[in-house]
Amino acid sequence: MTLSINAAFDSGNIDVVEATDPQDIRLRIRQDHQSDFYQWFHFRLSGAKGVPVRLVIENAGGSAYPDGWTDYKACMSVDREDWTRVPTRYDEGKLVIEHTPEADAVYYAYFAPYSQERHLNLIADALAHDGVSLRVLGQTIDGRDMDCLSIGEGDKTIWVIARQHPGESMAEWWMEGFLARLTDPEDEVAQAMRRKVRFRIVPNMNPDGSFRGHLRTNAVGANLNREWDTPTMERAPEVKLVRNAMDADRPVLCFDVHGDEALPYNFIAGAEGIPDYTEKQAADLAAFLDAYLDASPDFQTKVGYPLTAPGKANLSICTNALAARFDCLAMTLEMPFKDNANAPDADRGWDCNRSAQLGSDTLDAMAAVIDRL
Numbered sequence: 001m002t003l004s005i006n007a008a009f010d011s012g013n014i015d016v017v018e019a020t021d022p023q024d025i026r027l028r029i030r031q032d033h034q035s036d037f038y039q040w041f042h043f044r045l046s047g048a049k050g051v052p053v054r055l056v057i058e059n060a061g062g063s064a065y066p067d068g069w070t071d072y073k074a075c076m077s078v079d080r081e082d083w084t085r086v087p088t089r090y091d092e093g094k095l096v097i098e099h100t101p102e103a104d105a106v107y108y109a110y111f112a113p114y115s116q117e118r119h120l121n122l123i124a125d126a127l128a129h130d131g132v133s134l135r136v137l138g139q140t141i142d143g144r145d146m147d148c149l150s151i152g153e154g155d156k157t158i159w160v161i162a163r164q165h166p167g168e169s170m171a172e173w174w175m176e177g178f179l180a181r182l183t184d185p186e187d188e189v190a191q192a193m194r195r196k197v198r199f200r201i202v203p204n205m206n207p208d209g210s211f212r213g214h215l216r217t218n219a220v221g222a223n224l225n226r227e228w229d230t231p232t233m234e235r236a237p238e239v240k241l242v243r244n245a246m247d248a249d250r251p252v253l254c255f256d257v258h259g260d261e262a263l264p265y266n267f268i269a270g271a272e273g274i275p276d277y278t279e280k281q282a283a284d285l286a287a288f289l290d291a292y293l294d295a296s297p298d299f300q301t302k303v304g305y306p307l308t309a310p311g312k313a314n315l316s317i318c319t320n321a322l323a324a325r326f327d328c329l330a331m332t333l334e335m336p337f338k339d340n341a342n343a344p345d346a347d348r349g350w351d352c353n354r355s356a357q358l359g360s361d362t363l364d365a366m367a368a369v370i371d372r373l
Contacts, residue, residue, distance in 0.1 A: 002116030003052065007043040007307065011113045011169075013213030022053045029059060034221030039063040040167030041262060042109040042213060044130045045101065052100045053104075055108070055137040061093025064215060067259030069095055072338050073349060075112055078103045081161070083112040085349050097120075103198040111259070111337050113351040114140055114163075114172040116160065116211050119204050120366040121201060122176060130184075132195065141219040144207040146241050149323035151182055154196035156373060159251045161202040164224040164318065168259035170335045170355040174258065175203040177356030179330050181363050196370055200249060205238050225258075226314075227322035239318075252323045252373040254365065257359075260334040264341040264350075265303045266358060268292070269332040271323030273308025274315065284372060285330040291368035297363035298340055305334075310369045329373060 003022060007014040017026035025045075031038040032064075041057065060069055069118075073085035074097045086099040098106065126132050126149055137146040160178065162171035182190050182199065204210060208219040217223050220235060227236035233241060246254075270285045271277065292299045313320040323330035335358065339349035348354075 002047050004046045005043055006046075007213065009044075010115045010117065010211055011040075011042050011166075011213045013038075013041050017058060022048055022051050025053060025055045027055060029057060030213070032209070032221060033212060033219065035214075035217045035223075037216040037223070039065060039068065040110045040215040042107070042113050042211060044105055044107050046105040048101045048106075048227065049104045050102070051101065052098070055097040055099075056294055057095040060090065060095035065261035065312050066093075068337060070262075071105075071264070074145070075109045075349075076108045077109075077112070078105075079257075080107055080113075083109070083351060084347055091219075093278070105187065110167060110296045111169050112206075113262065114169040114174065114210070114352075116207060119147075119207070122172075122179065122203055123149065126179050128319070129185070132183060132313060134259065137245055138237060140208045140238055142208040142211070144211070145239060146207075146243070147203065148245065149179070149199075149201040149203070151199040151201065152194040152197045153200055154194070156252045156370065157198045157200060157249050158253045158255070158370075159200045159202075159246055159322075160255045160257070161205050161318075163203070163210065164205040164259035165213075165254065165258060166206040167208075167215035168336070170259045171257040172204055173352040173355035174333070174359035174362075175201070177359030178179040179203070179359075180356070180361055181360040184320070189363055193265075193363060193367055193370065198249070200245065202242055205242065222325040225256075225318050226316045228318045229316040235318055246279060250326050251322070253370075254319070254326070255362070255366075256330070256332045258334050261337050261338055263303060263334065264334050264336045264338045265313065265328050266296075266299050266302035266333070267301065267332065268306050269319060269334065271313060271320045271330050273310060273313030274324045275311050275322050277310065277326070278327070281323060281327070281329060284369060285331065287369050287372065288309075288329065288332045288365055295364035295370075296358055298343060298358055299361075300342055329369070334368075
């Protein structure tokens, strides 16, 4: 039996320490380039069909969010389409995955990956619908296009962006569901929103980091969600290009889609701590949260990040920066890497399909508040 472990592909990330004994395969996650962040992994194991394996990620305890490993189960797929969870435990700083592959080649990942190829298909599928256009805002450091879809012809603009942190792949699965709903010619809510709103949609804010297998940063180690105050083309062209486009097409609502490693819930983080946070912004946020609760059984408001004290917000963070810059309703959606503790699924946890459904449901919440914005 010859075992092979490889991550030399789109979004792959793992280093092999030792892989001769199937019961003692030792691995390490690579850091993001020019950064200390790491947590995302994605690799293929071949040569172990029907053989119980024990995969030990030795450096899990030093990852960006070690609390994220508690009660976590790794994702596994044979066909790279259907992803299930496999037995996983966190033990003294090591992540241990125990599984018996049912095929000659199986894939393991931190969450169901969303490849560059699938991203290109997402853009092509959206453009097949009437009234959808694409604008390339510019290029990333690695030369990839910053794709921005435009949908709708109303007099208000909503910006929706996802995956500033590339390892948070559930954000682009969310986009898949959101775009499918918004472009559905038979959906009455989508029809009404396309009449009222110009949607500007960036499905992947960080294509370089996504392809490189990063958790949190772009090609030069920049955490894009800490670059919104003074972005530069040299360090964070992704943010600079999108913010410039927003300046030319000012939003009434900005929605930034993410994933959270530790908290097993879907929740919203607002901009309550920005200077001059207005009563209208607070009321608009409250109305949106109420509407989101009505729209999705997977959304909740009891668990989330602590509120930032008034005037103490970090204005390099997207939601805070945009709420302050445009006096608009700005929000960050967080989804779990683990499961939704309020509606657990032992086999799949929170997964790509549930992320897409939440994306679809989000349009109802937007529709409920658009007239007040």
